[in-house]
Amino acid sequence: MTSPAPVPFPSDRSATAADVAQDLAAAILSHRLSPGLKLGEDDLAEIYGVSRTIVRSALQTLAHQRLVEIRRNRGAVIASPSPREAREVFEARRLIEPHVTEAAARRATSQDLALLQQHMADEHAAVAGGDRGRALALSGLFHVEIARIADQITIAEMVRSLVDRSSLIIALYWRRQSSLCETGAHHALLDAIAAGDGPLAREVMDRHLADLHDGLDLTPPEGRDVSLREALRPEG
Amino acid sequence: MTSPAPVPFPSDRSATAADVAQDLAAAILSHRLSPGLKLGEDDLAEIYGVSRTIVRSALQTLAHQRLVEIRRNRGAVIASPSPREAREVFEARRLIEPHVTEAAARRATSQDLALLQQHMADEHAAVAGGDRGRALALSGLFHVEIARIADQITIAEMVRSLVDRSSLIIALYWRRQSSLCETGAHHALLDAIAAGDGPLAREVMDRHLADLHDGLDLTPPEGRDVSLREALRPEG
DNA sequence: GGCGCATCGATTGTATACAATAAAGCCGTC
DNA sequence: GACGGCTTTATTGTATACAATCGATGCGCC
Incomplete structure (x- = not known):
């Protein structure tokens, strides 16, 4: 093709x-x-x-x-988010997303669940097809869909923004070889939402985000090709 | 003048x-x-x-x-935020601001406190001078300053955005005659932050936002001069 | 030979001219 | 007299021409 x-x-x-x-x-x-x-x-x-x-x-x-x-x-x-911005973005996500995930678990209709399921299938297909870029983008959209299910447009927009920025952060700071494209966490998320178990869904999302954050190497310089000009600008 | x-x-x-x-x-x-x-x-x-x-x-x-x-x-x-958007904005604020307020209470330096105090003095002066517009704008900025003190640029930007939108919402839906320009809540906020009492500061902020939300009349039509065109657009 | 400065080229910032769209006004018809 | 369609006008969307700025190159001087 x-x-x-x-x-x-x-x-x-x-x-x-x-x-x-x-x-x-x-x-x-x-x-x-x-x-x-x-x-x-x-x-x-x-x-x-x-x-x-x-x-x-x-x-x-x-x-x-x-x-x-x-x-x-x-x-x-x-854009090249600084390590500080990276940290802040994930802190913000951990503040917002567990909350909306709980709300989503309470509200999700069977139609919503079908949507999420389709999404995960697409992710799998992308991974299987070797299209890591598409897999990554879909993986981000999964989080946005959850916020949409919570029926909170305003917060969903914030989540979209944070997820988008996370993509840049991952491009710069991801250190694990594997596991980004694992869909295990999303599976667990879907299960908890499908079960209507709000507290569990919240917990799973929180751990998922913590794990993502943990996969980053936010020590700034050292080897990484950060330009001198960038390194010397204020706010790191 | x-x-x-x-x-x-x-x-x-x-x-x-x-x-x-x-x-x-x-x-x-x-x-x-x-x-x-x-x-x-x-x-x-x-x-x-x-x-x-x-x-x-x-x-x-x-x-x-x-x-x-x-x-x-x-x-x-x-822009004319819909009642729904109004509700969502205040829900988002209640999710985010109590959290950053608690962080601010933990981190605030004497310099930060002086800044907040100056801010409140300006607010008072604006109210005394009858400049309600300026008082309102400053009152919003007070919330943004708190987020800045928490040293979370990313979240502070979100708060700024939400506060700005709140101004439009208040223009459209505020129903109480008085009390918007009261600075009592901000005083209590400042006290709690100055005392370094995070949980109290969080609680005060949460109640403050709830009170603000409560001052709105979000029932849409009826008398209010919402244009027909607007009233008939999807999403209310 | 290295440093500093002036010129040049490339790229972005701003203004303006032109095209396209939508709303309002006009006229004729029913 | 009211409705429907057409013309006109005001306003926005797009492209292009021109001005300003930045970075680089090359020259002269120390």
Whole structure:
């Protein structure tokens, strides 16, 4: 299966800023683009067949989501969360997600469960197919779906944002070889939610997040190719 | 004291998108601009003495913060959070803020306390001076400062976002005549933090938020001048 | 030969011109 | 007189041209 055309949109109309932002986000979240990569406006404009106006708008959107970093007069790069930010993101997740998971366990309908199950099947398929990027992205979406099931749009958006940022963090700091693409934790989560056991679901989610956090190596410098310029900026 | 020039910036250089966004945000948060108000690009461009390019960028920023709503080909208006969104925002605040308040109580330095105290003095002054808009904005900032003291940038940003949205919610749904500008709760908060009593601080914050939520009238239609168009859109 | 400075090229920031869309006003018809 | 469709106008969406800024290259000087 050779990869198809570069731009996977409707394509009868030219791409909007939202289209470009979404496509870039998908690329970042599946680790096809790595932290630090320069995102030149002219390049993107040519790739997507739009003007720089659209590209700039898309980049601004991604900057607000903290997936890219824009430095004035210096252009945009894929964001590189600091170890501190990494820690904070996971602390925030541990504050929010166990709570919504408990709510989700109380509210989940059979339809919701089917959705989650389908999601896990997709994850499995991606892993089996060797598409680790897709597996990773789906794995993040699983968490967002749980927040959606809790029927809390506002919190679900926060979770999405944190999950997205976690993807960058994992790209930078993940140290275990295996186990990221294991779906065991998600299985346990699904079981607890299906059983309607709120407290258990909460506990499983909390441990899952702790385990994820634990898989990171947040000691900053040493060997890792952190640029000098980055290392010397304030706030680490 | 007559109000000065319309644009309160550096003014030696022309305003940037960030300047415009910040000024508009300040106007919204102090209730000088009300939900539903149309923000025409040409108008703003003339007011701030910049091109529509800058204005559009600023509006996009505010849209990401959910302070304005942009509908394609229809322009931007100050956002009107639905009753549901209002409920969700306060639920999220009750999940997050008590937690950071407890952390803040544990960590607060004498410098932090001085900052909070100054903040409260400013609030008092604004109330005394009859500037309810400024008092309201400061009152929101008080919550953000607490999150900052907890030394959690990521969560502090979430709190800021929620507090900002709360300002719109209050503009739409506040029902009590008095008491919004009372600073009693903030006083109690400051005391608990100064005492380093984390659990108490958490409890005080939780009650404060519950009280705020309780001051809202979230029954949607009836008398209130919600436009028909708005009332008939999905998701209420 | 190394350091500092000026010029050049590339890239981003801003403004403006043009195209597209949606709303409002107008007219004719029923 | 009210409804439906058309035209007009105001407003937003997009592209492009121009200005400003940054980094790099190369030169001269120490």
